Structure formats: C-alpha cells, structure tokens
Amino acid sequence: MTTKHSVQDFALLGGPSLFEQPVHVGQLRFPSWERYEAAMRGIFERQYYTNHGALAQQFEARLAEFLQVKHAIAVTNATLGLIMAVKALGLTGKVIVPSFTFIASAQSLTWAGAEPVFCDVDPSTCQMSLRQVRESLERETGIEAIMGVNLWGGSCDPKALESIAAEYGVELYFDSAHAFGCTIDGAPIGRFGRLEVFSFHATDVLSTTEGGCITTNDDALAARLRNIRSSYGAGPPTEVPLTSNGRFSEAQAAIGLLNLETFSDALANNRASCAVSGDCRGACAPRRANQLAIPGLPDRRANLRDVARRTACRAESRKRQRAPLFLPGHSPERAVRERFPAIRRRLARNRPPVRELDATADRRVGAAREDRGDLRPDRRCPVPCGIDFA
C-alpha cells in the first residue's frame, strides 16, 4: 500500500500513484465471463438478435415486476428514452428541468422540439428545488411540463412534485437515470408522474452496457412509446408524431437479466464503499451517500450510485478517475457555468441549452476559476465506486 506522508507524495508532484490501475467513478458491473458466454451462446443458438426478442420481453417483464409498474419499455439508452418520452407526451412547449443535472436531460428536450426552462437545486441535497419549481410556474407562461430529476442514486421529492403539477395543471415526468432501485415509502421509484426514464449505462447501478427503460402505468402512453421505439414488438399501431429506432437487443437484455440477478450484491457493494468513504479522514461529510437513509427523509432509500463528497484534494492522482459533478446545463459557456451565483440570478430564464462556445470563453474560464461562489459545484466530485472499488 502506498502511504502518503507529505504533499510531495502526491502523484501529481512526483510521488507514486495510489493505484496501479485506473479506478473508475462508474459502477461498471458486468456478469462473470462464464455467465456471459452461456447467455450469448443461447442467443447464437436461438438466432434471434433484436426486435423485441424473447430476452427483451423477459427483461421488460422482470423490470415491471421489480419496479412495481404496469409497463417497462426497454430502450437503446436513457437519452433516447427521454427524447421518446417528450414525443409520447406530445410536449412542444416549455419544460422545467434543473440546471444542475447531466446534460442529457436538457438535450433530450431540444432534440424533441421542446424548450428547457431551467430551475435551481436545493444546495443541501443537490436535488431540484421545489420552491424554484413553484416560482418558475408562477413567473413563466406556457409551461407544459416538469421533468423531475432523481440525481446520483438519490431522489428529488416526486410526491411533492406530483402535488405541484396537479395544482398548476402541467404534465410531470421523471429523469430517473441514476435512480434504479431507489425507494420511496418502501416502494421503488418508477411509479411517479406520467412516466419515468431509467438508465442502464455501464456506469449505472444496473448495466446493460448501453440501455434504459421507460416505466408507466398508462396503457395508452405505453402503446405510443412502443410505436415510437420501433415497429417491432410495438403492439397495435397507434398514431405517433414520429417514429425512431430505440430498440433493445437480445445481447443487452441478456446482460440486463444477469445483472438483475445479482442486483442485491451491487447494492451491498455500494454500501460497503460508502461506509469506507464515510470513515475517510479529511473528507467532508458525504452529502447523503454514506447513510442508507437520506437525512431528514428516513422513508427513502438510495441506490448509492455516486458517493458524492467534496474533494479533499484534486491532485491526488490522475489515475484515480474522479469526474467533477455536472456543470450546469443551461449554458455551455464555461465561464458562466462555473459561476453559480450568476446562474442563480438567471434562474428559470428560458435559454437554449446549447450554443456554440464563443471564442473568448476559454480566457474567461481562467478568471472565473478565481471567483467561485459558495456552492462551488466544480469542487464536488463523485469518488470511485462500483465493482472496481470495494
């Protein structure tokens, strides 16, 4: 074990790296080689490769059962799931989305022809702020929907958002990309709003390498989603504004089914990582991830996808692959994104999520680094977790 006694021992300053092999942030769970080979051999024997095959149907059934919902629609990846959701819900106007989330939330709206309206997050939980959502609904006209985001393997307050959506007569759906296996009131997330979208990306707690699913209890909405996904396994034709290819292959389904079998091990592993992280001397208290229950919300359970805490030192080792948490999605200009107080003042303004970076932005980034706000989103990093980091 490499022990560091002084600043000079940091790898960036010439000391030995803490790890010989890169340690990743993502979960990166994959079945054992033997199980993978057996599952793939089965596909080669059946010679059915994609288009809503036997394994995809089985995976959808298992997901629906696990998440306690009527429909689980497996898709190529969660971003395409979010894009399909906008079309299935028929949204063409403004949608409230937190700025402090992964960029795909906002990008899905732009691709599908809706308009993101950014709101802020609660600094104590980093989940979207109910107060800000309400303020946006009061201030803005033409808001059609709220996209609730369940971040980092925890959750926002979907029940409160359901009340707000009902009160203002707007649609509500969820980007639950990180939230597979999280529970509220003892039941899994997946049943809230009109639909929820989960990610099964390699870095997520349930992996199909790439993949995702959309859950809903609404039969008509499920039929539209299946028709938008593709014409295979779509059930009865239903009128949809646009079709796509969001299909889920037998290979993805096979890996998903295998990983679902060992999902409880994945959660146990994450709990162990969190316990170690919580003991780590010098690190600030993890936001919520070293406790199974979210502080103040004992009825919720997290899947502990990201063990988030403030960075003790950025330069410990480049091999230790920490990724800064999201830079707010409502502007691509890095200088702006890094100045959270400035972003706060722009709350809920309807800005396009993506513009070409202007030529002066790089210079301004340097200046901005000297002038950080107190929330400092760039200094909070998910530490390595998942299968490589126990």
Add this chain to the structure above:
Amino acid sequence: MFSKKNVSDLAAVGGAPVFDQIRSTSNLVRPDFGKFLEYSTIFYEQHRYTNGGPVAKLLEQRLAAFHRTRYCVSFCSGFWALVLTMKCLAVPDKTEIVMPSLTYRRMADLAAWVGLTPHFCEVDPATLGVTAEHAERSITEQTALLLGVHPIVNNCDVDGLEKLSARTGIPLLFDSVESVYESYRGKKIGGFGRAECFSMHASKLVNGFEAGYVTTDDPELAARLARMRGFGFCGEDNVEMLGMNAELNEVHAAMALAGMDDLPGQVDRNRARYRAYQQAFSGCPGIRLLEFDETEQTSFKNIVVELKDDWPLSRAETIKLLHAEKILVRPYYAPALHQKKTSYRTIFGPLPITEALVDKFLLMPCGHFVSEDDIFQTAALMRFLFANATEIKRRMPL
C-alpha cells in the same frame, strides 16, 4: 419438394403451408461464435463496455479500411447515424432535404428529427434509384441537403449526384444501408459525397445486433459526429454542442467484427442463393428477377422481383397468399412516402413514376435461413399461383 396439386392446398384456404418456419427478407447472419467471444475478451479484460471502447474503435478502423475512407464513426443504429449526419451536413438556415419518395418507410421521419422538411423526388424506373435529373427538379432556394439513397439492388446515380452537388454547392449524403459491399465504377461505396451512412442491424449485411456507422474523408465532420454521439462533450467535462447518446456498445461492436470476418464467406453463400433464384425464376411467367450488376462488386444479398403486367394477381393478393405459406415477402415499398400522412410538413409535386412503381415490386426471402431448395419451392409456388389465378380469385375473398 413442392407438393400443392390444387387451390385448396394453399395455406390461405386451409392447406399446409410450404414452410414450417418463416422465411423472411432479413439476413440474420450468424457469425462464428468463437470469433465473437475473442472480440468480447478485449472489452471484458479492459472493463470497457461503451463510450468509444476498444472494440468499437477496432471496428471503426476495420470499416474505414474496408470502405477505403479516412474515417469511420460508429453509432448505436443506422437510424441515429443518419439523423446526426443530416444534422451536421444540412446547410444552416435552410429547411429542405431532397429524397426519393420510393424508399425506406422511415426516411421522412429521420429528416423530421432534425427539423428538415422532406422534398420528395422520383426514382429512375430502370434502377429504382434516385438520379441527378430527378433530384434537381426538387431543389429549391431552401434546399439544405441532398440524400442519395441506394436502391436495394445495385447503386443509384452516384456520379450524377456528385456533379449536381458540386454545381449547386448543396451537400450530398448517401444512405448506403443496402450497398455496404458494392462498388461504383470500380470504387468502393463509402467514399462518395460528403459522407455515407450504413446500418448493422441484424437484418443487414453485417449483423451487429443493432448498430450503424458513417464513413467520410472529412476530418472535421468525423470529429463533429464523434462528439455529437457522446452528448457533445469536448474533453472531459465540457459540452460544446447539441449532442445525444448514440454510442455503440462493445458487445454489439464485437458481433459486427465477427460478422466482418465472415463477410467473404457470406457473399459466396449469397451468390449461390442468387444463382438459385436466377435458375428457379428463369422463364417464370409474370415475374422478373432484378439482376445484380456483376461488373461491380456486390453482396448478392437482397432479392427483388417485379410483378409484371401479365402477373394475374395484385401485389397485395400475392403477399397475402405468400404470407400464409410462411414466406414473409415484403412490398418494395408501400406506401410511397409522399402517400403517407405525417405530423410534419412534406413537399412534393406530381410523382407519376413513383406511383406507377409503388405496387410492382416484392422483396423475396434471403439470407441465412434460406436454402437453395427453399428458393425452388418458392418459385414453384409462384408458378402455381400464376397457373391457378382465376380459381384463386374465385375461391378466396382476397
């Protein structure tokens, strides 16, 4: 052996179908399992499952070499490969894309995802492909992009379209989904226009479960596509453009590479099937088999027949009869895109050639599950239908 003696033996009226298992128009080639596992070990050992992993990179290099282009960018599907390439190539602030009406049923939806209005044009009745002459008639001041779609058998007017693009300055993109293996005037498909898009869906020449790719010689376009498929990230944490997730996962990439290894063998098998079709349908009344241009390189994959004027049944009737026999032929194509109701605007003038072609062609069973004997049985059935058409029509409410 074909055994139907009279009309009541047809499956559509209660007889036993010709085949127990369906024969489809999907290729569904099974690559060597050992090869697939070999490629899988690469990502497995590196714990890299997606996001431009080692196997996807290897596949891109392999495909660029195969098509003799400088770059290849892989995608989760041919569908999103096309959408993202349209997005990159369309002239900013212009709104229309020129495409044939007689083409892939979701082609107009593809354009709608990037906000382009499809402007439909005719195809050449001899090749079923778009020509420069037809495309030019649909060019307006608003044309942002020309889409050259290769037909299912042989190629479209590559040279004419390239000249049209050069003369008008309108970028040219090829949908080469069905021309992976083909050459045009001796040069490999892949290097024409600004870029070419391909699919590796299980039904296509190379089975990558679900996968797609783009070939180009343009370094800026290749870099932009690679960023766009990964959320527009430039560097670790900097999003510079509108992107999405259209990444190809490593398992699918491993499958596609195993399929590439099998390609020469597959083309031999396809050629044998095509020869059987040539022999079996030779002299078949009312039917014309579309011939591959064997002066060029070709995969012999897709089999298309024309129902000629003397074929006694409508195409819809023919399809119904064949489907009952578990022969899953498909119309090529129906309806034409300009005949479909869409939620978005489309533009077209009179398209008499397309409308004359739209109910004439059938895609016949092909690929891994089709034996030479199947082909002779299918031809025998077609002759049987021709000979008994009057009674079939009398007995069946088709």
